[in-house]
Amino acid sequence: MTPSAGLGLKSQHYGDAIACDAEGLWFEVHPENYMSAGGPRLAALEAVRARRPVSLHGVGLSLAADTDPDPEHLQALKRLVDRFDPFVVSEHLAWSTHRGAHHPDLLPFPRTRAALDRICGNVARMQDALQRRVLIENPSLYLPLKGHTLNEVDFLEALATRTGCGLLVDVNNVFVSAQNLGYAPETYLDALPAHAIGEIHLAGHAPDPGGSNLLIDTHGAPVAEVVWTLYARLIARIGPRPTLIERDDDIPDFAALMAERNRAVAVLASSQTAREPAHV
Amino acid sequence: MSELLAFQDAFVAALAGEDERLSPWCAGHDAPRGLGVYRNTIAKGCVDALAENFPTVRALVGEEWFTGAALLFSQQSPPTHAALLDYGADFPSWLERFPPAGELPYLAGVAHLDRLWIEALFAAEAPHLQAATLSSLSSGALAAARLDPHPSLRMATFDAGLPGLWLAARAGDETLELSEAPQTLMLIRRAGSVTSRLLGEAEAAFLRAVRHGEPLGVAAEHAAEADRETPIATLFASLIADGVFTNLDLETQP
Numbered sequence: 001m002t003p004s005a006g007l008g009l010k011s012q013h014y015g016d017a018i019a020c021d022a023e024g025l026w027f028e029v030h031p032e033n034y035m036s037a038g039g040p041r042l043a044a045l046e047a048v049r050a051r052r053p054v055s056l057h058g059v060g061l062s063l064a065a066d067t068d069p070d071p072e073h074l075q076a077l078k079r080l081v082d083r084f085d086p087f088v089v090s091e092h093l094a095w096s097t098h099r100g101a102h103h104p105d106l107l108p109f110p111r112t113r114a115a116l117d118r119i120c121g122n123v124a125r126m127q128d129a130l131q132r133r134v135l136i137e138n139p140s141l142y143l144p145l146k147g148h149t150l151n152e153v154d155f156l157e158a159l160a161t162r163t164g165c166g167l168l169v170d171v172n173n174v175f176v177s178a179q180n181l182g183y184a185p186e187t188y189l190d191a192l193p194a195h196a197i198g199e200i201h202l203a204g205h206a207p208d209p210g211g212s213n214l215l216i217d218t219h220g221a222p223v224a225e226v227v228w229t230l231y232a233r234l235i236a237r238i239g240p241r242p243t244l245i246e247r248d249d250d251i252p253d254f255a256a257l258m259a260e261r262n263r264a265v266a267v268l269a270s271s272q273t274a275r276e277p278a279h280v
Numbered sequence: 281m282s283e284l285l286a287f288q289d290a291f292v293a294a295l296a297g298e299d300e301r302l303s304p305w306c307a308g309h310d311a312p313r314g315l316g317v318y319r320n321t322i323a324k325g326c327v328d329a330l331a332e333n334f335p336t337v338r339a340l341v342g343e344e345w346f347t348g349a350a351l352l353f354s355q356q357s358p359p360t361h362a363a364l365l366d367y368g369a370d371f372p373s374w375l376e377r378f379p380p381a382g383e384l385p386y387l388a389g390v391a392h393l394d395r396l397w398i399e400a401l402f403a404a405e406a407p408h409l410q411a412a413t414l415s416s417l418s419s420g421a422l423a424a425a426r427l428d429p430h431p432s433l434r435m436a437t438f439d440a441g442l443p444g445l446w447l448a449a450r451a452g453d454e455t456l457e458l459s460e461a462p463q464t465l466m467l468i469r470r471a472g473s474v475t476s477r478l479l480g481e482a483e484a485a486f487l488r489a490v491r492h493g494e495p496l497g498v499a500a501e502h503a504a505e506a507d508r509e510t511p512i513a514t515l516f517a518s519l520i521a522d523g524v525f526t527n528l529d530l531e532t533q534p
Binding site: 032033035036037038039040043058059060061062064065066070072073076095096097098099100101102103104105107108109110112114115118142143144145146147180208210212213214216 | 282283284285287288289291292295304305306307310311313314315316317318320321322325326329358359360361362363364365366401402403404405431432469472473
């Protein structure tokens with residue numbers, strides 16, 4: 001089965017996920033939620049994996065920290081990769097660990113040449129430990145930092161060129177960051193190297209309830225129309241890629257998520273049709 | 281020190297309230313609102329993980345009290361790794377020292393039992409010993425054999441009846457009473473679900489001896505000393521039915 005559009009797997013939907021027979025459907029999980037010795041979550045993921053492709057999307061390896069990735073975390077990730085044979089393994093261009101503490105968020109950094117060297121080393125360590133290529137995702141940003149020497153697209157492209165990693169493009173993150181930091185999301189998307197893109201994320205966002213005028217990548221709402229438009233633009237340029245609907249808060253029933261997922265399937269299918277040579 | 285580490289140091293200090301530490305990297309008026317988003321996300325990540333791992337504590341004290349305590353705890357004792365399903369191992373002992381919990385002397389014990397429930401849920405897989413395995417053994421061989429507890433087995437004994445209060449709270453009972461008598465709670469995972477029940481004194485003594493590696497015969501003596509009324513065969517059969525044991529090691533030495 002070729003993975004088309006998938007869903008983030010939520011524990012309340014395990015039964016629906018196992019029963020659903022949609023063509024091309026796949027599921028993504030955060031491996032950190034499955035890093036236990038045993039228990040029902042692992043058993044449920046095993047049952048889903050028996051029927052569907054699965055992707056492991058890490059949120060805690062902290063590749064943009066100024067330290068090597070935690071070897072215990074890498075070992076736990078390798079055990080999950082060996083057990084579930086995911087079709088994609090991904091992580092973020094961000095950090096969360098600092099001097100022994102883990103801050104559960106995806107934190108920013110100044111994109112300098114030295115940071116690029118450090119993060120290339122960390123991505124290489126991840127790929128060596130897992131013995132496979134990984135995808136790296138663009139973060140959502142909330143703070144305009146001084147001291148960047150590379151823009152984010154150039155940074156990601158250099159990372160992909162030097163380490164052989166691919167890119168996971170979160171279109172919602174592109175939109176949220178562009179709004180918060182003041183640039184055009186279209187320019188960003190159009191500049192991404194098509195050949196490096198291995199997966200796409202779509203999610204919902206919301207205005208900061210704190211009244212800061214920032215947009216927050218909440219994963220707590222349906223994908224916004226403006227993000228669908230950007231997604232269609234990207235897919236029209238690069239062709240179909242496995243696409244994930246992410247929802248982590250205010251989670252609706254499975255059918256509502258499948259409706260969003262099917263909309264992504266339609267976008268992917270239209271791009272495929274447009275690219276196929278006409279029969280004569 | 282690398283510039284990246286200097287930035288991380290400054291960012292973490294700014295998260296903790298020293299916004300000015302970020303000034304080399306961030307224009308002053310932009311810092312507070314952006315930092316607020318990161319602070320909120322980190323706080324939500326920690327509080328949500330603690331709420332998931334300590335549901336009985338949260339049910340007893342209410343969401344507002346719990347969130348306040350969880351926020352303070354997460355600032356003083358942030359997660360040490362990314363797998364938050366394991367976060368909060370030291371939350372029970374922290375609650376014991378948390379002054380506002382002084383009026384709720386049972387709270388740390390409730391947190392301890394919530395923690396044991398999580399440990400049981402995520403413990404390693406292992407088969408459960410079947411009663412049929414024992415049917416062919418002589419009584420001598422049985423007395424010399426040692427039992428391996430299931431990896432998910434957890435036990436806790438309290439001088440007052442805190443486990444009963446915890447069980448009632450988990451069941452959603454409105455009226456919670458703390459009985460005067462000591463109680464031992466046992467938790468075990470079977471078929472993916474954690475079950476828990478109070479143990480009789482004989483059962484508790486028997487299981488403590490098993491966990492100390494004593495042979496079955498010695499564990500049976502401990503049980504009899506604790507309570508002469510409970511027949512050992514019945515006690516053993518009901519613990520096997522609970523799925524408490526994973527394996528039986530027969531004594532191979534003469």
